[in-house]
Amino acid sequence: MAGFITIIQVILAGAGMLALVRAIQGPTLADRIVAVDLVLLLLAGGVAAHAARSGSELLVPVLVVVALVAFASTVLVARFIEWRDGP
Amino acid sequence: MNPLQLLGGTLIALGTALSVLAAWGVLNFPSALSRMHAATKSASLGLALIGIGAGIAAGSWGLVGIGVLVTTFLFITAPISGHLVGRATYLAGRVTDLQHDDLADCVPSPLRIEAADTARKSPLRFIALVAVWVLLWRDLSIGVLLGGVLVALITEFAGRVPQRTYTFSASGLSLFLVRYIWLVVQSNLRVAWEVATPSNEQISEGIVAVPLETRSTAVALLVANAISYTPGTLTIELTGDPLVLYVHVLHFESVEQVRADVAKLERLAMRALPEFTGV
Numbered sequence: 001m002a003g004f005i006t007i008i009q010v011i012l013a014g015a016g017m018l019a020l021v022r023a024i025q026g027p028t029l030a031d032r033i034v035a036v037d038l039v040l041l042l043l044a045g046g047v048a049a050h051a052a053r054s055g056s057e058l059l060v061p062v063l064v065v066v067a068l069v070a071f072a073s074t075v076l077v078a079r080f081i082e083w084r085d086g087p
Numbered sequence: 088m089n090p091l092q093l094l095g096g097t098l099i100a101l102g103t104a105l106s107v108l109a110a111w112g113v114l115n116f117p118s119a120l121s122r123m124h125a126a127t128k129s130a131s132l133g134l135a136l137i138g139i140g141a142g143i144a145a146g147s148w149g150l151v152g153i154g155v156l157v158t159t160f161l162f163i164t165a166p167i168s169g170h171l172v173g174r175a176t177y178l179a180g181r182v183t184d185l186q187h188d189d190l191a192d193c194v195p196s197p198l199r200i201e202a203a204d205t206a207r208k209s210p211l212r213f214i215a216l217v218a219v220w221v222l223l224w225r226d227l228s229i230g231v232l233l234g235g236v237l238v239a240l241i242t243e244f245a246g247r248v249p250q251r252t253y254t255f256s257a258s259g260l261s262l263f264l265v266r267y268i269w270l271v272v273q274s275n276l277r278v279a280w281e282v283a284t285p286s287n288e289q290i291s292e293g294i295v296a297v298p299l300e301t302r303s304t305a306v307a308l309l310v311a312n313a314i315s316y317t318p319g320t321l322t323i324e325l326t327g328d329p330l331v332l333y334v335h336v337l338h339f340e341s342v343e344q345v346r347a348d349v350a351k352l353e354r355l356a357m358r359a360l361p362e363f364t365g366v
Contacts, residue, residue: 001092004096005099008285012106015100018113019110019114021124024263028119030119030181031119034113037168038110041106041131041133041134042134045133045137048141048154049099049137049141052141055145057147057149060149060225061223063138068160073282075171076176078168081172081178085178
């Protein structure tokens with residue numbers, strides 16, 4: 001199980017890299033925030049996988065916090081784009 | 088390797104595959120809105136499967152509970168983020184190459200939420216609050232339960248939540264839920280298909296205005312959320328008075344087809360919340 005989880009975490013990290021490339025490339029702010037949002041969700045996936053390997057629930061609240069922060073930050077940036085580029 | 092670990096491991100592997108799909112789509116899809124399709128549809132189901140799978144593999148019901156909690160939250164919020172970012176991108180003038188655009192001549196009119204007569208106390212909401220509290224603590228001891236009841240009581244009496252009572256139809260709601268889950272699965276398969284066949288010429292996007300039959304904002308919100316999980320569609324804007332849903336379509340064929348798809352969902356949503364069907 002431990003080896004399997006390590007493979008999963010490496011794949012998730014690789015997916016995070018792909019999303020980060022999009023975050024750096026842009027070209028619009030919307031692309032960047034969608035990509036960063038995805039990186040946060042992938043991070044939460046890695047944390048959940050860690051809990052499956054160790055059986056420890058120490059990091060589990062991180063899942064809830066990451067889901068909340070990802071949503072709040074996306075809404076904030078969407079509002080910002082409307083304020084900056086809107087009529 | 089016991090059966091629980093096998094099941095949990097399978098779910099984790101599936102969730103990881105979906106996460107990779109989402110990342111691939113976000114990197115390689117041709118336009119800002121099409122990238123949003125991949126992120127909204129695949130990432131939330133991916134994390135949901137990993138979270139619940141991890142709980143099952145670790146044999147920890149507390150972790151499964153947190154997974155279900157986070158999943159519910161994600162499925163409510165992901166369409167909202169998609170809608171907000173999509174609309175902001177559109178208003179910023181960053182959406183080009185549309186085959187069909189109804190949003191260009193849309194008269195913005197804000198959504199009017201039905202006013203609450205009084206701040207009602209709802210026993211269902213009370214139980215839900217206590218349940219969330221217990222799930223967050225991952226512990227069903229008497230202390231945690233009492234703490235939850237205390238916090239829920241304070242929230243109920245201190246918070247002035249505008250509350251409207253809705254009548255649910257249990258059979259209608261479960262029918263809607265089954266349809267919803269089927270749509271989520273279908274749309275993820277669709278994203279997988281798009282990723283596997285990267286022919287960008289095939290993507291012809293459009294934004295279609297869909298007038299809703301219902302007068303109820305609750306039904307409209309339910310439909311707007313479900314549309315973001317329907318294969319190839321994403322809710323961009325919802326105007327009130329009359330209720331019109333603006334849907335971004337990845338493969339635009341005809342206006343009528345999109346409207347028929349939405350109408351089918353709307354009828355299901357109206358059966359789930361039957362109070363408002365008869366205008």
